[in-house]
């Protein structure tokens with residue numbers, strides 16, 4: 001039986017009956033002779049090609065991302081949506097780029113299905129580019145990845161924690177401090193604007209899965225500068241909405257409510273949700289894209305504080321992309337796993353892990369609310385016990 005390394009602290013090597021067959025399979029796939037045979041044999045050729053293409057996509061993925069980033073930075077998708085197909089020379093003139101590199105970018109984007117080559121040698125939107133046209137939230141998300149790409153330039157330095165020029169850690173300053181309430185407003189603005197721009201993607205999922213009309217008072221914890229609160233208030237005319245976020249962010253939420261003419265129903269409170277008491281009396285608390293930013297100990301502290309703040313029988317709606325989501329596994333463990341590592345705190349969690357944390361914090365009757373696009377966000381609804389809110393543990 002094949003030998004594998006023992007886990008730290010254990011003397012005996014750990015083995016499993018599957019180790020032998022899997023080692024045989026690994027040796028087969030690692031053999032150039034076997035791969036040559038599989039590529040030539042008619043019944044395995046399709047599989048060999050698919051595997052080779054899969055490996056190539058992993059090799060070239062960074063290039064794909066940068067082609068997409070260049071298209072977004074040039075506002076190419078909006079331009080083609082507004083003005084229709086364009087020739088390479090028209091685009092090169094508009095962007096003041098060399099014709100040769102403009103053509104290179106356009107052909108690269110065609111191969112990625114971001115664009116399509118149209119009659120008369122023009123370029124129009126492709127099936128993957130069209131949904132990006134005019135979506136400010138997606139564009140903002142894509143553009144802020146420039147910071148992540150800097151962190152990933154040396155992946156081993158990231159894994160060792162020795163990255164020199166912090167990209168995402170600087171972008172999300174609350175992840176690197178135990179006193180986030182002291183952060184000045186100007187350090188909170190870039191990420192808060194990004195969250196507001198991309199919030200419609202999440203709000204669509206949340207409000208589609210869980211209409212808010214049955215609630216009286218909503219507390220959006222870590223609610224950013226109030227983008228979701230406004231959508232929530234507009235979707236449920238009788239709802240009072242309160243945002244709790246860091247002081248600099250809450251001040252921006254207050255401004256948004258005034259500008260939207262919603263100040264009579266929407267308010268904002270500033271503080272640190274890990275140390276300051278949350279406003280009490282809500283019958284619904286939302287935690288949208290908040291929990292994955294924090295380690296288990298902080299999440300438990302936050303969930304217990306939420307439970308204390310809710311009225312007996314109140315509900316918590318937690319929404320974020322979940323690890324292990326069928327069909328979107330790379331989004332959780334690959335993308336968010338690495339993203340949050342670069343950010344400096346937090347982890348993607350599976351539904352099961354969140355259920356455990358919710359139970360430990362005293363929530364019950366947890367159920368998953370089906371969302372239309374789990375890649376964007378999954379939602380869990382949990383309840384506080386109907387009676388007293390004491391003994392939160």
Ligand SMILES: C[S@@+](CC[C@H](N)C(=O)[O-])C[C@H]1O[C@@H](n2cnc3c(N)ncnc32)[C@H](O)[C@@H]1O
Pocket residue numbers: 174180192195196199202221222223224225228244245246249271272273274287288289290293
């Ligand atoms: C990833 S953003 C999500 C914002 C918003 N819920 C959304 O989905 O657009 C996380 C939010 O949590 C807030 N936050 C992080 N740590 C906090 C803390 N200790 N106390 C209060 N707010 C905090 C941040 O300021 C930020 O607005």
